[in-house]
Amino acid sequence: MTPSNLMFADQARRLTAKEKNKLRKPLIEKMRRDRMNSSIEQLKQLLEKELQSQRAGSKLEKANILEMAVSYLKHQNRTQGAAPGKETLSQPARRNQQRFEVQAENAFAISVKI
Secondary structure (H helix, E strand, C coil): CCHHHHHHHHHHCCHHHHHHHHHHHHHHHHHHHHHHHHHHHHHHHCHHHHHHHHHHHCCCCCHHHHHHHHHHHHHHHHHHHCCHHHHHHHHHHHHHHHHHHHHHHHHHHHHHCC
């Protein structure tokens, strides 16, 4: 058999399920990364006013955009009253959540200053 016939024979055989999964996995992963990047870019556009004050000549990383979005949403929840579901939290759970929010805000403030 000539090399071209061998190549045609290889292409004609059916792929096993394992081989199909091996071929499919990188494509699925790329689609997942593209979806995440697209969503982060949409967040960046939605929060453009808030992000302009933070830019100060530094490139925003994806993590910064996500942190700012979380901070913005928490601020919105506080200004509009209690967030849905907070009424069901016990007193200790509410204190722990408040402590966590303060720690997250402090960490965010530090990351923005750096």
